[in-house]
Amino acid sequence: MSFSLLPELAALNPRPGRLYIDGRWIDWDGERFEQLSPATNEVMGSFPVAGQRGVDMAVAAARRAFDEGPWPRMRAQDRKRVMQRVIDGIYAAEEEMHRLQCLDNGMPYHMSRGTRVGAKAAADIFDHYAGWIDKINGETYPVFSAASNMQYMTFREPVGVVGAILPYNGPLFTFGTKVGAALSCGCTVVVKPSEYTNLCAQRMAEIFAEADLPPGVFNMVTGAGETGGPLSAHPGIDKVSITGSSDVGERVYAAGASTMKRLSLELGGKSAGIVFPDTRNVATTAATLMGLCSTFLSGQVCSTPSRAIVHRSILDEFVEHASAQVKAVRFGNPFDPATNAAPMISRRQVDKVLGLIAKGVGEGATLRFGGDQPGGDLASGNWINPALFTDVRNDMTIARQEFFGPVLSVIPFETEEEAIAIANDSDYGLAGAIYTTDISRAFRVARAVRSGSIGINNYASVPNAPMGGIKRSGIGREGGWPTIEAFTELKTININLDA
Structure with a gap:
């Protein structure tokens, strides 16, 4: 191993892992x-x-809170002030x-x-939701008919106790998306970070501990499926918000059925990048x-x-430039400015990706490059060399299953x-x-493709616009007003004006 992350860990000196329950x-x-x-x-x-x-303890605290x-029931101004302390704490610990x-x-x-x-x-993201x-x-509604003199109005009330289950790939981003929205709506929260990414989640919990929220409003439990399963199924939880795989989403969906839990499921994807011959620049595209497959995460x-x-008219040119891009990929110490790609999160994920690559070769696709593991100084980590497949049919396994790894078909x-x-x-x-x-053509195709989000000549998500999927990619949307709707219930009150 050519580098060690233990000196960086020692310099940060995070506190030993603990649960945060009831303040x-x-x-x-x-x-x-x-x-x-x-x-x-x-x-x-x-x-x-x-x-x-641990889940029982945390849910009981959140339920009581x-x-x-x-x-x-806190006044909007007072709740905003508490949220501002959280926002300030995140900036201070950035x-x-x-x-x-x-x-x-x-x-x-x-x-x-x-x-x-x-x-x-x-x-x-916290700031965006605190602003709501x-x-x-x-809303108020006009009197519908002369049959009765009734005035109707609606109120948005917090959905209740929220179980927020976070992924490993964006633990800070999704922490804000789920916890920030839930708390801003007046819900209480039990958050479970991915079992792979507890360090930054615990630091976020420390910020909440210092922000003087009422006890039980924010709680954090840790663990893998033995914690996430009881949380998603718990009868004291009113809503589950999860970002994760489609398989996990299925289990959460089933677990919540008996108690009619509200669900926000942001799950897997097998997204398509459609490249027409009039793309502005084939090399750039x-x-x-x-x-997107070979760098960053x-x-x-x-x-x-x-x-x-x-x-098909630009296929060879596309492959040529995709091959050239991979030459710029650099593995290594994540704190080295030259490093621009991440390892797989676990050995298990390495095995999954390598297995799918082997499946692609076995089904007749052509592996142009990559798909193996670097040795030498990187052998101790979970690294996979970026791979490109051509001669892919859409009925092949590699075109249908999510890799969640550095492979483009x-x-x-x-x-x-x-x-x-x-x-x-x-x-x-x-x-x-x-x-x-x-x-x-861009608008025509964007409307025709069945997907929760489509980018034209680029793609990105922002806190004030909805993001989410259809089919096995999930239920609901995160971002902007649709998130407020997801963490509130709509109550209708009608008043007899003749009483």
């Missing part, structure tokens, strides 16, 4: 687990396995949390610091699509267009109708992108 830290007396750095597989810390017992405490996120998931430091998944982005607090309102982003649907097309059909022939529908200089 206090709990030194867990039960089972614990070790979190490993994906870049080196060195131990980054030990954290409690909350399990059913919602049913009896001041938070759901540099520390960027570094903790690198230790958590191996994200290159300069990308943790400078992209929409960093601490500043999380603070901005005094604007969450209902190819480098963009390949780069190395394809471990649910909205990544992992299917490049490319017009190129599928040729001849006509616009064929491109749309290929894009829509998927169990997923989270995101996608269209590359063309014909604005009429």
Whole structure:
């Protein structure tokens, strides 16, 4: 191993892993687990396995805080002031949390610091939702008929106790998206970070502990499925918001059925990047699509267009430039400014991606490059060399299953109708992108592709615009007013004006 992350860990000196329940830290007396750095597989810390017992404690505290405490009934101005303390705390700890996120998931430091998944982005998301607090309102309706003199009006009330289950790829970003929205709406929260990314989540919990929220409003439990399962199924939870795989989403959906839980499920994707021959620049487009799979989080982003649907007339040129892009990929210490790609989060994820690559070769696709592991100084980490497949049919496993890794599959097309059909022939529908200089075609295809979000000549998400999927990519939207709707219930009150 040519580098160690232990000196960085020692410099940050994070506190030992604990649970945060009912306004206090709990030194867990039960089972614990070790979190490993994906870049080196060195131990980054030990954290409690909350399990059913810890979840019961946290949900009871959140339930009590919602049913009896001041938070759901607090005046808008007062709740905004509390949220501002959280926002200020995140800004103050920004540099520390960027570094903790690198230790958590191996994200290159300069990308943790400078992209929409960093601490500043999380603070901005909290700020966005805090801004809604005094604007969450209902409506009044005109008297419908002469049959009765009734006045109808609606109010938005917090949905209740929220179980927020976070992914490993954007632990700070999704912390803001779920917890910031829930608290701003007056809900109480039990948050469970991914078992792979506890360091920055615990630092966020410390900020909440210092912000003087009423006890039980914010709670955090840790662990893997033995914690997430009881949380998503708990009868004391009114709503579950999860970002994760479609398989996990299925289990959460089933677990919540018996209690009719409200659900926000932001799940997997097999997004299509459709490249027309009139794209502004084939080289730039190819480098963009390949780069989304090969750099940053190395394809471990649910909205990544992992299917490049490319017009046959520019296919060879596209592949040539995609191949050139990979030459710029640099693995290594995530704190090295030259590093621009992340490892897979775990050995298990490495095995999954390598297995799918082997499946692609076995089914007749052509592996143009990559798909193996670097040895030498990187052998101790979870690294996979970026891969490109050509001669891919849309019925192949690699075109249908989510890799969540550094692999791009190129599928040729001849006509616009064929491109749309290929894009829509998927169990997923989270995101996608269209590359063309014909604005009429761009809108036409964007409307025809069945997906929650579509980018034209670029793709990005922001806190004030909705993001989410259809089909196996999930239920509901996160971002802007639709998130406020997701964390509130609509109550209708009618008044007899003749009484």
